[in-house]
Amino acid sequence: MGKTLKISVILFLISFIFSSLIFATKIEPEKLQRDFEFIITLLKEAYIDPNGLVKNPEFTELVDDVRRKLNKPMDSFEFFKAVSPIFHYLNDYHCSIELPISNDSQIFPMTLYVIDNNIYVVFSLVEDVPIKSKVLAIDGIPSAQIIKEFEQYTITKDNSSRKEHEISRYINLIPTFWNKKSVEIEFEYNGSIKRKNIKAITMKEYRRKVQESKKSKLPYEFERKGNIGILRIGSFEIKGNLFVDFREFLNKVFRENKDMTDLVVDIRRNFGGKPQSVIEVLGHFVNKELSVKRRVKVKNSKYNIQALAGIGVRYDTNTEGKVIEATYSWVIPPRSPVFNGRVWVLIDNGIASAAITFVDIVQSHGIGRIIGERPIYSSHFTMGGINHYLPNAKIYVYIPAAITSYSSPNRIVPDYELTITTEERLERLTGVSDPVLEKVIKIIKNK
Known part of the structure; x- marks a missing residue:
C-alpha cells in the first residue's frame, strides 16, 4: 500500500476515535433549545468573530430558522444536523460543533x-x-x-x-x-x-x-530517494505519548541521514494541529535560537479567561466585549542534529492553521522554499478558544476567543507554484503513485 494512503486512512481513524458517544435517546425540545441558546450566547459574547458575521441580519435570520426546527424531540445527531448551518455560515475552520459519533456508528x-x-x-x-x-x-x-x-x-x-x-x-x-x-x-x-x-x-x-490488514500507520513517516529525503507529516495534531515518539522519530531521521543534500517536508492535506509539533520540526532547521513575533487579538469575556491568561491579561468585567491586542514571540530553539541541507516544503491549497504557520515561518525566515499549490488560507486565523459542553445534546462546541497572525496576513505564494490535476490527486490518495512528488524531485535535481 502507498505511504500517502496509509496516512489518509489513519487520519480518518484518528478523527473518528476521539469523537464522543452518540445518544439515540430523543431529547426534549426545551432542552435542545437551552443548548442552542447557549451556543448563540457564546458566539455573541466569546467568539472573536473576525468578519463581523454574528452582527449581520442574515445571521439573525439563520438563528431564527434553526430555533423553529428545534420544536420537536431530537437525538444528538439530529441536533448536530439542525445546528451545523450556523457554523457553516461563519466559515471559520476553527469554530465548530462536534459530530456525535461512536464505535457503533x-x-x-x-x-x-x-x-x-x-x-x-x-x-x-x-x-x-x-x-x-x-x-x-x-x-x-x-x-x-x-x-x-x-x-x-x-x-x-x-x-x-x-x-x-x-x-x-x-x-x-x-x-x-x-x-x-x-x-x-x-x-x-x-x-x-x-x-x-x-x-x-x-x-x-x-x-x-x-x-x-496492516494498512493503518502513523501520520508521519520518512523515506529516501537518493540524496533527497521525504518527510511526510499528515497532521501536526500530535500530542501525549505520540509526541514523544514523534520527537524521537525526528531525531532518528536526522541522525541517520546526515548525508542528505535536500529534504522535502510534505504537508499536503495537513490541516493543522499543535504549535509544539511545528516548533519541534523547525528546531532541526535552525542553528541558533529563532524568535518569531506573533500578533494576537483576544476578546475580553468571562468565557475567555484561559485565552486572556495566555497573553498575560486578566479578565476585566469593566471592559466586557473589548478586543485586547498583544504581541509576543514563539521561541524556536535548535535541536540536534540540525539539518544544514536545502529544505523544500510541499503544500496544497488546503493546508491550514499550524500547517500555514509552519510554511509562513519557513518562507519568511529563509529556512527553505515552498513548492506546490497556492494555499486558500493565510497566516491570519482564529485560535485560543475552548471546548464548551452542551449538557443536553452531550456534545461540545469549540468557540475561538482570539485571532492571530505572523509575518503577514496575506496568503502565501509558493516559490514554485504547481497546478495539480484531478488524476494526480487521485493517484496520490489511492497510494498508486505520487506524480506531484515526482515533479518536485525533478525540480530539486535541476536546481
Whole structure:
C-alpha cells in the first residue's frame, strides 16, 4: 500500500476515535433549545468573530430558522444536523460543533473521497469495488447532489482540499446520516459502469479490519530517494505519548541521514494541529535560537479567561466585549542534529492553521522554499478558544476567543507554484503513485 494512503486512512481513524458517544435517546425540545441558546450566547459574547458575521441580519435570520426546527424531540445527531448551518455560515475552520459519533456508528467498509467535485474510492475493504472507482450515484442520488447536500455541514466554504476532506468524512458516514444499513452504489471503473449493494459496518469493526490488514500507520513517516529525503507529516495534531515518539522519530531521521543534500517536508492535506509539533520540526532547521513575533487579538469575556491568561491579561468585567491586542514571540530553539541541507516544503491549497504557520515561518525566515499549490488560507486565523459542553445534546462546541497572525496576513505564494490535476490527486490518495512528488524531485535535481 502507498505511504500517502496509509496516512489518509489513519487520519480518518484518528478523527473518528476521539469523537464522543452518540445518544439515540430523543431529547426534549426545551432542552435542545437551552443548548442552542447557549451556543448563540457564546458566539455573541466569546467568539472573536473576525468578519463581523454574528452582527449581520442574515445571521439573525439563520438563528431564527434553526430555533423553529428545534420544536420537536431530537437525538444528538439530529441536533448536530439542525445546528451545523450556523457554523457553516461563519466559515471559520476553527469554530465548530462536534459530530456525535461512536464505535457503533455506521460507516462504509471503504473510504470515499471528494476530489474536484467528484467522489472516488480511495480505499476499499470490498473486493468488487476497486480503488480509483468513480462513484456516480448512491441509492440513485447523483454524486453532485450528494456533495451539495453535505456542504451544509462543513465549517468552510472555500473550495480547497480541506473542504473536500470535511465532505468526504460525512459522505463515509452516509449510513448514519441516512439511517440505512445498506445502500446501492453505482460506480464507474475502467469505462464500465456497475452497481453494488454495500452493507454498512460499525466504526469499531472498520478499525479492526483496517488494523488486521496492516494498512493503518502513523501520520508521519520518512523515506529516501537518493540524496533527497521525504518527510511526510499528515497532521501536526500530535500530542501525549505520540509526541514523544514523534520527537524521537525526528531525531532518528536526522541522525541517520546526515548525508542528505535536500529534504522535502510534505504537508499536503495537513490541516493543522499543535504549535509544539511545528516548533519541534523547525528546531532541526535552525542553528541558533529563532524568535518569531506573533500578533494576537483576544476578546475580553468571562468565557475567555484561559485565552486572556495566555497573553498575560486578566479578565476585566469593566471592559466586557473589548478586543485586547498583544504581541509576543514563539521561541524556536535548535535541536540536534540540525539539518544544514536545502529544505523544500510541499503544500496544497488546503493546508491550514499550524500547517500555514509552519510554511509562513519557513518562507519568511529563509529556512527553505515552498513548492506546490497556492494555499486558500493565510497566516491570519482564529485560535485560543475552548471546548464548551452542551449538557443536553452531550456534545461540545469549540468557540475561538482570539485571532492571530505572523509575518503577514496575506496568503502565501509558493516559490514554485504547481497546478495539480484531478488524476494526480487521485493517484496520490489511492497510494498508486505520487506524480506531484515526482515533479518536485525533478525540480530539486535541476536546481
